[in-house]
Amino acid sequence: MSNTAPGTGIAPAGRSHGTEPLVLGIETSCDETGVGIVRGRTLLANAIASSMDEHARFGGVVPEVAARAHLEAMTPTIERALAEAGVRLEELDAIAVTSGPGLAGALMVGVSAAKALAIALDKPLYAVNHLVGHVGADLLQGEGLRPAVGPVGEFELPTVALLVSGGHTSLLLVRDLVSDVELLGETIDDAAGEAFDKVARLLGLPYPGGPHIDRVAAEGDPAAIRFPRGLSLPKDMARHRYDFSFSGLKTSVARWVEKHEATGEPLPIADVAASFREAVADVLLTKALAACQDLGVPRLLLGGGVVANARIRELAAQRAEAAGVTLRVPPLALCTDNGAMIASLGAQLVAAGHAPSTLHFGADSTLPVQQIQVT
Numbered sequence: 001m002s003n004t005a006p007g008t009g010i011a012p013a014g015r016s017h018g019t020e021p022l023v024l025g026i027e028t029s030c031d032e033t034g035v036g037i038v039r040g041r042t043l044l045a046n047a048i049a050s051s052m053d054e055h056a057r058f059g060g061v062v063p064e065v066a067a068r069a070h071l072e073a074m075t076p077t078i079e080r081a082l083a084e085a086g087v088r089l090e091e092l093d094a095i096a097v098t099s100g101p102g103l104a105g106a107l108m109v110g111v112s113a114a115k116a117l118a119i120a121l122d123k124p125l126y127a128v129n130h131l132v133g134h135v136g137a138d139l140l141q142g143e144g145l146r147p148a149v150g151p152v153g154e155f156e157l158p159t160v161a162l163l164v165s166g167g168h169t170s171l172l173l174v175r176d177l178v179s180d181v182e183l184l185g186e187t188i189d190d191a192a193g194e195a196f197d198k199v200a201r202l203l204g205l206p207y208p209g210g211p212h213i214d215r216v217a218a219e220g221d222p223a224a225i226r227f228p229r230g231l232s233l234p235k236d237m238a239r240h241r242y243d244f245s246f247s248g249l250k251t252s253v254a255r256w257v258e259k260h261e262a263t264g265e266p267l268p269i270a271d272v273a274a275s276f277r278e279a280v281a282d283v284l285l286t287k288a289l290a291a292c293q294d295l296g297v298p299r300l301l302l303g304g305g306v307v308a309n310a311r312i313r314e315l316a317a318q319r320a321e322a323a324g325v326t327l328r329v330p331p332l333a334l335c336t337d338n339g340a341m342i343a344s345l346g347a348q349l350v351a352a353g354h355a356p357s358t359l360h361f362g363a364d365s366t367l368p369v370q371q372i373q374v375t
Helices: 052-056 063-085 104-121 130-139 192-202 209-217 234-240 247-262 269-295 310-323 339-351
Strands: 022-027 032-039 042-050 094-100 125-129 159-164 169-176 180-186 299-303 326-328
Touching: 022 063, 022 104, 022 130, 022 339, 032 063, 032 339, 042 063, 042 339, 052 063, 063 104, 094 104, 094 130, 094 339, 104 125, 125 130, 125 339, 130 159, 130 169, 130 299, 130 339, 159 269, 169 269, 180 269, 192 209, 192 247, 192 269, 209 269, 209 310, 247 269, 269 299, 269 310, 299 310, 310 326
Parallel strands: 022 094, 094 125, 159 299, 299 326
Antiparallel strands: 022 032, 032 042, 159 169, 169 180
16 A cells, blocks of 8 residues: 555655654755755754855856756755765655745756655655745754854744845744744845845945955944935834835945045945944844834844844844843854755654645745745
8 A cells, every 4th residue: 555645646754753753955045055954853964055156256146057056066965964964865754845935946946856856765745935944943953053142942932033135034923833924024125135235246345245244344333324224214114114125225325335436535335334234234123123012022033144244143132132032043054045944844844743745836936934835
């Protein structure tokens, strides 16, 4: 008799380790090929191959280049993760993969690889949401694995989650990781990471902009220039209380730079970088902590690559403490896109008894955050 789960075309998740399923996760939503392996909540491997250097020549991510890089890196990255974890493919209980949101072509590579593994190995497959995966990263435990900010140990639910990356700036209310996630607000134009890249280009700094602005801003005065805080005026807060906008901030920096260069004086790059960084951090934390207060949720989780920015973490810690809000930031290696966070979310779905996805799902570049799993 076949052990295939009804209506899925693939086998149900096994329980060879009790309530701690062994799951491999694949993440290819942008420019990083991530493959992670977890056993329950224990991180066993987190292998990443980045194509960032290839995109740096163009000053930003080129979707076709990203997809080709994923294709070339997929098999070596899977092999590296298996070696790091010390497991064989046959031992896996399930496979998880990012179905969306992200770049369509890049997502297709990961989805195709995950389906091929699931069919070849007769393993259950879980198609999951990239954004919710960032929250799942904070569940992971392991030797030497400590939060970048916050207490050791599992975070409590419900929690407000602020996810900030090159492609996403989203504010979520997470009541239950595998069944109840609500989108409170998101960017209506540029994501915060995009704004960092564009402002870095204005200042003559390399791509990706975030780390270079962070480095230069350390020598500048964050109060030197008062740049606008998007969607923070009373009229905006009425309609967009939890939404973000960084396009106007980017334009304001560009106009300021143009006017200053017209004077013939040297551009105070450090002050511009520090003032811009302060504006981004200010609006992010103001809206996130407003959500905590409005909803009566004294917990805030930060995720996404932009939280590697030192000032954002510093300001978050200061304001959260003043507001009586517990702040958590996963280890920085798990904040950027990675396969471990996808494996973590997949493991939680397995442990909660969720049925696997069918093989009929595809890459969904605009997958809504409320859809935690594509079934």
